[in-house]
Amino acid sequence: MTTPTLNPLLLLAIPLAPLVGAAIAGLFGTKFFGNLIGRAAAHTATILGVAIACVLSFMVLNDVLAGARFNETIYTWMQLGELSLEVGFLVDPLTAMMMVVVTFVSLMVHIYTIGYMAEDEGYSRFFAYISLFTFSMLMLVMSNNFLQLFFGWEAVGLVSYLLIGFWYTRPTAIFANMKAFLVNRVGDFGFILGIGLLLAYSGSMSYDGVFAQKDVLVQQVLPGTDWNLLTVACICLFIGAMGKSAQFPLHVWLPDSMEGPTPISALIHAATMVTAGIFMVSRMSPLFELTDTALSFVLIIGSITALFMGFLGIVQNDIKRVVAYSTLSQLGYMTVALGVSAYPIAVFHLMTHAFFKALLFLGAGSVIMGMHHDQDMRNMGGLWKYMPITWLTSLLGSLALIGTPFFSGFYSKDSIIEAVAESHIYGSGFAHFAVMAGVFITAFYSFRMYFLVFHGKERFGQAHDDHGHDAHDDHHDDHHHGLAPGQKPHESPWVVTLPLVLLAIPSVIVGYFTIGPMLFGDFFGNAIFVDVVKHHSMKELAEAFHGPVAMAAHSLHSPVLYLALGGVVTAAVFYLWLPQIPAFFARVLAPVKAILDNKYYLDDFNQAVFAKGARVLGTSLWKGADQGLIDGLVVNGSTRVVAWFSATVRQVQSGYIYHYAFAMILGLIGLIGWILYTHLGSIK
Numbered sequence: 001m002t003t004p005t006l007n008p009l010l011l012l013a014i015p016l017a018p019l020v021g022a023a024i025a026g027l028f029g030t031k032f033f034g035n036l037i038g039r040a041a042a043h044t045a046t047i048l049g050v051a052i053a054c055v056l057s058f059m060v061l062n063d064v065l066a067g068a069r070f071n072e073t074i075y076t077w078m079q080l081g082e083l084s085l086e087v088g089f090l091v092d093p094l095t096a097m098m099m100v101v102v103t104f105v106s107l108m109v110h111i112y113t114i115g116y117m118a119e120d121e122g123y124s125r126f127f128a129y130i131s132l133f134t135f136s137m138l139m140l141v142m143s144n145n146f147l148q149l150f151f152g153w154e155a156v157g158l159v160s161y162l163l164i165g166f167w168y169t170r171p172t173a174i175f176a177n178m179k180a181f182l183v184n185r186v187g188d189f190g191f192i193l194g195i196g197l198l199l200a201y202s203g204s205m206s207y208d209g210v211f212a213q214k215d216v217l218v219q220q221v222l223p224g225t226d227w228n229l230l231t232v233a234c235i236c237l238f239i240g241a242m243g244k245s246a247q248f249p250l251h252v253w254l255p256d257s258m259e260g261p262t263p264i265s266a267l268i269h270a271a272t273m274v275t276a277g278i279f280m281v282s283r284m285s286p287l288f289e290l291t292d293t294a295l296s297f298v299l300i301i302g303s304i305t306a307l308f309m310g311f312l313g314i315v316q317n318d319i320k321r322v323v324a325y326s327t328l329s330q331l332g333y334m335t336v337a338l339g340v341s342a343y344p345i346a347v348f349h350l351m352t353h354a355f356f357k358a359l360l361f362l363g364a365g366s367v368i369m370g371m372h373h374d375q376d377m378r379n380m381g382g383l384w385k386y387m388p389i390t391w392l393t394s395l396l397g398s399l400a401l402i403g404t405p406f407f408s409g410f411y412s413k414d415s416i417i418e419a420v421a422e423s424h425i426y427g428s429g430f431a432h433f434a435v436m437a438g439v440f441i442t443a444f445y446s447f448r449m450y451f452l453v454f455h456g457k458e459r460f461g462q463a464h465d466d467h468g469h470d471a472h473d474d475h476h477d478d479h480h481h482g483l484a485p486g487q488k489p490h491e492s493p494w495v496v497t498l499p500l501v502l503l504a505i506p507s508v509i510v511g512y513f514t515i516g517p518m519l520f521g522d523f524f525g526n527a528i529f530v531d532v533v534k535h536h537s538m539k540e541l542a543e544a545f546h547g548p549v550a551m552a553a554h555s556l557h558s559p560v561l562y563l564a565l566g567g568v569v570t571a572a573v574f575y576l577w578l579p580q581i582p583a584f585f586a587r588v589l590a591p592v593k594a595i596l597d598n599k600y601y602l603d604d605f606n607q608a609v610f611a612k613g614a615r616v617l618g619t620s621l622w623k624g625a626d627q628g629l630i631d632g633l634v635v636n637g638s639t640r641v642v643a644w645f646s647a648t649v650r651q652v653q654s655g656y657i658y659h660y661a662f663a664m665i666l667g668l669i670g671l672i673g674w675i676l677y678t679h680l681g682s683i684k
Helices: 008-028 036-064 094-115 125-143 146-164 170-202 207-211 229-244 253-259 261-269 276-283 293-313 319-339 345-370 388-402 406-423 428-454 494-520 537-544 548-557 560-575 581-590 590-597 600-652 658-681
Strands: 072-080 083-091
Touching: 008 072, 008 083, 008 125, 008 600, 036 094, 036 125, 036 253, 083 125, 083 146, 094 125, 094 261, 094 345, 094 494, 094 537, 125 146, 125 261, 125 276, 125 581, 146 170, 146 229, 146 261, 146 276, 146 537, 146 560, 170 207, 170 229, 170 253, 229 276, 229 293, 229 590, 253 319, 253 537, 253 658, 261 319, 261 345, 276 345, 293 319, 293 428, 293 590, 293 600, 319 345, 319 406, 319 428, 319 658, 345 388, 388 406, 388 428, 388 494, 388 560, 406 428, 406 494, 406 548, 428 560, 428 600, 494 537, 494 548, 548 560, 548 600, 560 581, 581 590
Parallel strands: none
Antiparallel strands: 072 083
16 A cells, blocks of 8 residues: 655645635725625635635545655745755644644634624624634644744734734723733743754754754753753743743733633634644654753643642633633643653643633633623523533533543543653652642632533522623623623524534544554654653553553542542532532632732732833833933934034134234244244254
8 A cells, every 4th residue: 555645735725725714804804905795705715714724634634644744845935055944844643633623623713703703893804813823823833944833933922912902992902912922922032042042053944954963962061051052942942832832920911811702712722822832842852852951840830830720710700711721720731741751642632622622612602692791600500501502512521621531631631640640750749749639620610610600590680790890702891791680591503502512522532532542552653752761651651551441440440530529529519509618718718819819919020020120121221321322412412512613613703804813813923833843843
């Protein structure tokens, strides 16, 4: 049987199809060109573009599974001496899997948006943005060089800025998108430093060119220090991932990104942008495997994120923010897996998480629609009777998130916990505690949300229900939020519920069918490198794996399952049967709750130190350098010197003849004196 080949034109069509759709909707479907095509044509063009990309991605994955590979230059942009700056594609199992996840989730979000954004004035503009977002992410994951990787990296950041601030008349949205943009610039500064170091010492921008010199790079030190060059480069690259994948302390932008419409929350948090950092570190596994210091750094940052972001999910009352902090915590789990060299497990969890997290976000959006844009869970309850499809799919997503046996999240999440337990890298002890504690915390806040929204007393449609809507999902300030007295929730239209059903299916089954080949088979091949001698977690897990059924059965003897079950039962007791208990804890632990409500005061710290510090520095530079040095000394000072000199010289030109005669006599005396002086000197 011959190995299939990948057509470069077909590969090029995958990112270009969403780009063309974005151009059609953005140019001809908006006020920019007078809305020439209308809403239906705009969403048709973008959905068709993403659908084409999705179908082609599945075809590529099928060919890749049959052995096809592609690593070639598509276009040479610039040649600088021996350095070539190119657009090229690297398509291997890691890339093909990411392409399928990105395009499938994006397609679901596009279809869902028809119903969710139906009444919004920026309908076509939103479709253009999300298609452009899909194009940017595809360019990132398909790249075979650091230049194109950086292009995709910055492009997803730029489009996320546009999407988070989509409702640009709301000050909170503008603050949120600026916050996301600035925090990501901090991470991207580290990212570009890492790329620059690798370029400076390898002379190449291609992955293969850098990887080929990894043994040389690991022997070098950073000039002027005794720091290992590769360690510094990898940490710098990971700082970029900390920004994009929202790791502590660069996570602060992600909860505020909820100011954007719900569909983009699903796209940012599930399949694009936040997963870019996880993908990048996995792609750079040949480099990270050579530096345990960088891996420990990754591990500790991921552990802090997994544990402490989960705590914040417990105190949230906005339904979207609960899911957002869940994303932060699960990204921490993925990062922990990277830190113990379990890259395949990190990517596996990335895939399963993409499906059930997109499902949870879109389910939250469906609830918001049914509640007339009220996002406060304290105003909900008993919705399962009115929104059966949303209820059932949200339940399946929550079960997948907490790691229920046989659900997708179980296989990826339990694998991370087992990998950490088998690791002996520095920081693995704290990491194991963090991921184990995170199991209970995740189950507790997930089912707190589920019970408050879908079960218990109906708290909607009551005039006294006013908990505030500080993060509501509608940009019209005069819009009525929440159900009026006597109103009942309603199920969402089919364009909303269909994506929920289609996402629920992989949320339940994809882990069961893919864990064997992806983690313990040869699915990734050479796409991911693990040094099994130094880092043996994957090897230990492979020896203990006896199939997905046996793994689920083994969980009955594992504390992980009972921690998750304990979280669910505790949430039921607290929020269904004895609501006075959480109220009691809120009073007794008021200082702790204050810390959680204020998100560990990190926003206040950033505002006081960095934002105000930047303003003080800017004011100092403005007054000192700009006004004092440039305007005061250089510009105005030179003007004053010229004016003084001109005024002084002007006195010589008085217009009186006797002044000129006197000047001539003085000049003549001086000339005679000079001649006599020189003459007498020559006689001597």
